[in-house]
Amino acid sequence: MDALTSTQAARRAGVAVSTIKRWADQGLLPFVRTAGGHRRFDARAIDQFLRAQAGPVEVASRDAAWIERLLAGRPTELDAALAEARARLGAWDRVADELGAALAALGDAWAGGRLSVTEEHLASELLSRGLSRTCDTLPTHAGARCCALACVDDEEHTLGLALAELCLRARGWATCWLGRKTPLAELVAFAGRGQAAMIALSSSSASRSPEALAEVTRRLEAACRRHRVDLVLGGAGPWPAAPAHAVRLTSFAAFDEHLNRLEHRP
Numbered sequence: 685m686d687a688l689t690s691t692q693a694a695r696r697a698g699v700a701v702s703t704i705k706r707w708a709d710q711g712l713l714p715f716v717r718t719a720g721g722h723r724r725f726d727a728r729a730i731d732q733f734l735r736a737q738a739g740p741v742e743v744a745s746r747d748a749a750w751i752e753r754l755l756a757g758r759p760t761e762l763d764a765a766l767a768e769a770r771a772r773l774g775a776w777d778r779v780a781d782e783l784g785a786a787l788a789a790l791g792d793a794w795a796g797g798r799l800s801v802t803e804e805h806l807a808s809e810l811l812s813r814g815l816s817r818t819c820d821t822l823p824t825h826a827g828a829r830c831c832a833l834a835c836v837d838d839e840e841h842t843l844g845l846a847l848a849e850l851c852l853r854a855r856g857w858a859t860c861w862l863g864r865k866t867p868l869a870e871l872v873a874f875a876g877r878g879q880a881a882m883i884a885l886s887s888s889s890a891s892r893s894p895e896a897l898a899e900v901t902r903r904l905e906a907a908c909r910r911h912r913v914d915l916v917l918g919g920a921g922p923w924p925a926a927p928a929h930a931v932r933l934t935s936f937a938a939f940d941e942h943l944n945r946l947e948h949r950p
Contacts, residue, residue, distance in 0.1 A: 687716075688941070693725040696937050697734060698774060707733070727938050731781070750786035751793065754807035762814040776854040780847040780936035783811070787843060808843060815846040825856035829881040829946075834862035834871060836900055836921070839891040844919050848884050851936050855943050868900055875907040882914040882946075884939075887921025894922040905929040914946060 693713075694701040707713040708723060713733055715723045753765050769779045787808075794804040831852050833845040842864050849859050860880055862871075875883060885904065887897060901917065901924050908915040908929065915930040916939065917923045923932050933939050 687724040688727055688730070690723050690725070692941060693727075693730055695775075696727060696730055696778075698778075727935055731935065744789075746782065747786045747789035750783065751790050751807065754786075754790070754810050755799075755803060757806060757810055759810065759814060759817075762810060763817060766814060766818050775940070777851045777936040777940035780850055783847060784844070784936065787811075812843060812846055815843075815850055819849055819853045819859075822850075822853040823856065824853070824858045828856050828858045830858040830860055830879065831882040831884055832860040832862050832874060832880040833884050834866040834886070835864045836885060836887045836891055836897070837865050837867045839887050839919075839921075840864050841888045841890075841919075842886075844886045844888070845884070847936055848886070848918060848939060851940050851943070852884075855940070855947070857943070868903060871904055872907040875904065875913045876911050878911070880913060882916060883908060884916045884918060886919040887917075887923065889920040889922075891919075891921050894924075897921055898924050901927050901930060916942065 688696065690701050690704050694704045697704065704713065704725070705723070708715050708725075713725065714729050715725050718724060750765075753762055766779065769782060770776060773779055773782065790799070790804065790807060793799045794801070799807075831848075833849055835842060835845065845861075845863070849861070852859055862874070871883065871885070874880070883904070885900075891897075892900070905915060905928060907913075915927075917927065917930050917932045918934075918939070925932065931942055933942060
């Protein structure tokens, strides 16, 4: 569970803290209490609640609008749509989560035969290039920490990494793009070179068995722990649910919260 405070939950939902507490008191939003009596909310439960409030028609319409833009193949219009989404949602991590949902809908359309392979590839490439252009407009802070972005060694899909890069650059981080199909031995060696403070590793639902990803996690965790490199596991792949020395994240808002904790860590 990505446990959020009332303030963090309010920021994620785009409402006042009093609204979050009212929803909780009304039994609309599940929560647990800490030993000190403070509420903690599950990020995924908040997302599910908001999507239910928006309604399936509105959610489907939003996904369809993104897919339509991507299929139109017009870079300038996509850049404008990304800027509009940032203004509407208030943060790039929220944009990333909305785009992640649209990409899932795009994949479903392809799997269901409603889109051709060519259309899916063109849409994906347009978004990849649009995200790259957007990242280039975001300044990197002087002396910024660096995050290496990589896929496991049988993974071709890199759009999740591109969305993670958007979140990183929004916080002023530098990025090092290792990309698709990165061999585990290379990742282990990279962790020891001191070039990055974090490795963000992605695996889609089509990639690897749970046993294989558990072995990747175990070996890379050991290297990252030894060299004091943070390790984040993302994507829909069957990662270990509770890795020992890595962080398993299932949303870009949770990734942003993780970056915030690292930046304020003593």
